[in-house]
Every structure is written in C-alpha cells, then in structure tokens.
Amino acid sequence: MAKRDYYDVLGVARGASADEIKKAYRKKAKEFHPDRNTGDPNAEGKFKEANEAYEVLKDAEKKAAYDRFGHAAFEGGMGGGGGPRGGHPGGQGDFASAFSDVFDDLFGDFMGGGGRGGGRQRAARGADLRYNLRISLEDAYRGLQKTITVPTAVTCGSCSGTGAEGGAEPVTCPTCSGMGKVRAQQGFFTVERTCPTCSGLGQIIKNPCPACHGQGRTEKERALSVNIPAGVETGTRIRLAGEGEAGMRGGPTGDLYIFIEVAEHNLFQRDGVNLYCRVPVPMATAALGGDVEVPTIDGGRSRVKVPAGSQSGRQMRLRGKGMPALRGGGQGDMFIEMAIETPVNLTTRQKALLKEFEGLSADNHPEADSFFGKVKGFWDSMKS
Known part of the structure; x- marks a missing residue:
C-alpha cells in the first residue's frame, strides 16, 4: 500500500512552519498513543506513521529532500546512504529521538511534572x-x-x-x-x-x-x-x-x-454576630404588660419591657448585646423571643376566675377570629 503524504498524516499544509509541524505532531502523538488507546488496534500504526512523518519534517535537510522528491528521497535512490543524515526515517533510534520531543507532554502528569533532565527533589517539606x-x-x-x-x-x-x-x-x-x-x-x-x-x-x-x-x-x-x-x-x-x-x-x-x-449554649442561639434567647412570659404579664429580666452573654442581666397584649413569638431587640465581630466592626444584637406561658395546676379559685374572664372576653381574640375566618372561607371554597 502506498505511503500517505507526510503533510496529510500530520494534518498541516506544505508551507507549515517548524512550530506548526511540532504542534501538529504532539497532537497526533497524544491522540494515537497506544497506552491511551488500548481498545483500538489501529492506534499503534497511526502513532508510528505520525512519528515517521515528524522525523522527516522536523529536520530541515530531510524536509527539503522530501518536498523535492517525496518518499523516493528515502528509498535508496535519492538521498544517498539511506536518506539525509543516513538511516530510514522510521528507524528505532530516530523514533526515540523524535518521541523525546513530546515525552514531557505525554507523561508529565504521571512523572510529577519533573520533565526530562530534571534535577533532584528538594528536602521534603513537613506535613501541615x-x-x-x-x-x-x-x-x-x-x-x-x-x-x-x-x-x-x-x-x-x-x-x-x-x-x-x-x-x-x-x-x-x-x-x-x-x-x-x-x-x-x-x-x-x-x-x-x-x-x-x-x-x-x-x-x-x-x-x-x-x-x-x-x-x-x-x-x-x-x-x-x-x-x-x-x-x-x-x-x-x-x-x-x-x-x-x-x-x-x-x-x-x-x-x-x-x-x-x-459548643451549643443552653440559653442562647447564635446567628453570625446576633444572639437569640427564648424567654417565657407569664400569661398575665403578656396581657397586662410588665417587665421581665433576661440574661446577657457577658454575664449580666437586662430588664425588658413587655407591651400589653403581647403574643408568643414577638421579638424584642437589645442593641449591642450580641457577639463581637471577628475583625472589628462593632457588636451584634440580642433578640428576645417571647413565649407566652399558660398556667398549670390551677386551684379551684383560679379556675373560677378564668371561666369568668372567658365569659367576659368573647370578643377579645383578634388573632383567633382572623384565623377561623380564614378556615371558614377555606371550607366554603371546598364545598363549592
């Protein structure tokens, strides 16, 4: 079978520069290297073909002879002594010489980036x-x-x-x-x-x-x-x-x-520079208003005013009572979340007073009225 044109093998034009030829060969060598194409039986032949082409075209004298006479320049009749500088372009010694040009590109990752002729390693750095x-x-x-x-x-x-x-x-x-x-x-x-x-x-x-x-x-x-x-x-x-x-x-x-x-704290939850503390508030204090005493992260205590009619989940802010910023920039805040506490273990007298209070407070539950109004609307929409 006739040999393919060396320029076609590497995929370059006849007027290609030495750098373009070298770059094209590196690409072909990586593409068809047998170690990277174990499942392709034709890869080794293409790899050798690319190497043979590069061995000729990288050498100025061989390239000039090839441009003038083609493959005949290396078949004993034209080059004298087996071609310019002697030897067949696909010989084993020239193969190793040509391949050494791309050795680092092909195996640099596996050799640790040392490259050919690299010096010895420095004394090993200690581990972090x-x-x-x-x-x-x-x-x-x-x-x-x-x-x-x-x-x-x-x-x-x-x-x-x-x-x-x-x-x-x-x-x-x-x-x-x-x-x-x-x-x-x-x-x-x-x-x-x-x-x-x-x-x-x-x-x-x-x-x-x-x-x-x-x-x-x-x-x-x-x-x-x-x-x-x-x-x-x-x-x-x-x-x-x-x-x-x-x-x-x-x-x-x-x-x-x-x-x-x-570590997690049993009183405070942290979010960045801010702290959160859930504080139980007696039902009577939440209804009538009053004060509650709360702890602070610095070991102190602060009195917080509870507005009359406060509901569970309401938050109060203590400015500057949170965590310091790591690299300066002030202090975070502390947020008090109220948890309205329902009394337990009521006496007979307390039960009687609460029942009396319940009878007098039929129209004093705005949040419940709003919620159950929405519930009624939901049920009516489901029926329709």
Whole structure:
C-alpha cells in the first residue's frame, strides 16, 4: 500500500512552519498513543506513521529532500546512504529521538511534572497538621489564650535534622548521580523514573542517625499557646506558620491549622454576630404588660419591657448585646423571643376566675377570629 503524504498524516499544509509541524505532531502523538488507546488496534500504526512523518519534517535537510522528491528521497535512490543524515526515517533510534520531543507532554502528569533532565527533589517539606478545638460560646465572646498539646514530628536533636549520625552531611546518590531520577530504555521508549535508591532526593545517608533512623525527625508532643480572638465561630481557621510537622532531612516545617468549634449554649442561639434567647412570659404579664429580666452573654442581666397584649413569638431587640465581630466592626444584637406561658395546676379559685374572664372576653381574640375566618372561607371554597 502506498505511503500517505507526510503533510496529510500530520494534518498541516506544505508551507507549515517548524512550530506548526511540532504542534501538529504532539497532537497526533497524544491522540494515537497506544497506552491511551488500548481498545483500538489501529492506534499503534497511526502513532508510528505520525512519528515517521515528524522525523522527516522536523529536520530541515530531510524536509527539503522530501518536498523535492517525496518518499523516493528515502528509498535508496535519492538521498544517498539511506536518506539525509543516513538511516530510514522510521528507524528505532530516530523514533526515540523524535518521541523525546513530546515525552514531557505525554507523561508529565504521571512523572510529577519533573520533565526530562530534571534535577533532584528538594528536602521534603513537613506535613501541615490539623487540630480541632472546641470552646464555649462565652469563650468565643471574650476570646481566650489557651494551651494545647499537639503530637507531631520535630527536628531530631541528635543529628540536627540531617538524618546522618553525628550530623554528617548526606552524600550524592551513586545511582542517579544526584539527579533524583533514572532513565531506562524500553523498546522505542525512554522512561524516566524516581531513583529507587534515594527516593528522588539525590542524596543518601551512609550512617543513619540511630535516634531518628535517618528520617531527620522524631515524634514528640509539644505544648503551644494559642490566642483565640473574640468573635470566632464554628469553622473559623487559625494558622500557626511553622508549627506543623518537621520536614524530612532538614526540609521546611509545615503549618498548624486550628479549626474552631463553638459548643451549643443552653440559653442562647447564635446567628453570625446576633444572639437569640427564648424567654417565657407569664400569661398575665403578656396581657397586662410588665417587665421581665433576661440574661446577657457577658454575664449580666437586662430588664425588658413587655407591651400589653403581647403574643408568643414577638421579638424584642437589645442593641449591642450580641457577639463581637471577628475583625472589628462593632457588636451584634440580642433578640428576645417571647413565649407566652399558660398556667398549670390551677386551684379551684383560679379556675373560677378564668371561666369568668372567658365569659367576659368573647370578643377579645383578634388573632383567633382572623384565623377561623380564614378556615371558614377555606371550607366554603371546598364545598363549592
């Protein structure tokens, strides 16, 4: 079967620039790579065809010969010595050379973004730590200084974090010569992997520290003093830079994140900077009006005037008696929700007075009259 035109294989015009040819080849190589098309038996052939085309068109001399003579330039009669620079364009050595141009694009995600010829990894940074801290609503109102105990990895004192006995410096890894990566030829491919000897660090320790076994850090509990600002709420995150886990072999220390959880309160409910408190009000006080005493989050108390005829659910606001804003900006409010309380365990005299009151109050229930008027209208509409 006749070979396809190399320009058609890559999908570019004959006047395409070198960058356009390279870009087109990368696209085809990714599209037809056998590892990405395990279910397509034709993918490998198309992949090799694209590679062969690119091997010719990326080279100025080979491209000029191809533009003049076509495929005949590489069939022994035109190129001399098997084509410009020798060798068939689809040969194994040239295949690896061409494929190396797009190696990073195809496998960069799997190799950790290191790329070809990348240097060794830096000493590993320590992990960030999380500490969950539960505090009361009063503490969230006032703010507090609290000491916490955090189990973590700290720099080994015996080797000063180097991981080597006596604090000696690590030596260059002989396997990867300090690069942290090794290459292996697998057929057409040159595969780059993390060095198995040094785990990508580029250095090894000849005599590991007996205290930390070459890790450069040891497990220990630390006591830390944490400043909890006033106004924090559940979900607030406090970052303590450099208070996390120590890095491997002298690597930088991670951070400590403290996540705040504010416990529920038995009197107050919180909504942002505002507080809500449900206060029972005697039926007589609600009907006649009067005062009730309510608590405040600062430990004080306030007297609230109850207007005559108050109903359950009515709210009264105490300005500035809520929670402080976390980063300044004033104070929230406290809302008192009235819960009208019906008396229980009535005496004979109390029952008699209430019955007398009921007889005198037949026309004094505006909310009930409104509700049952709506109910009657609803029933009448259902009948019709």
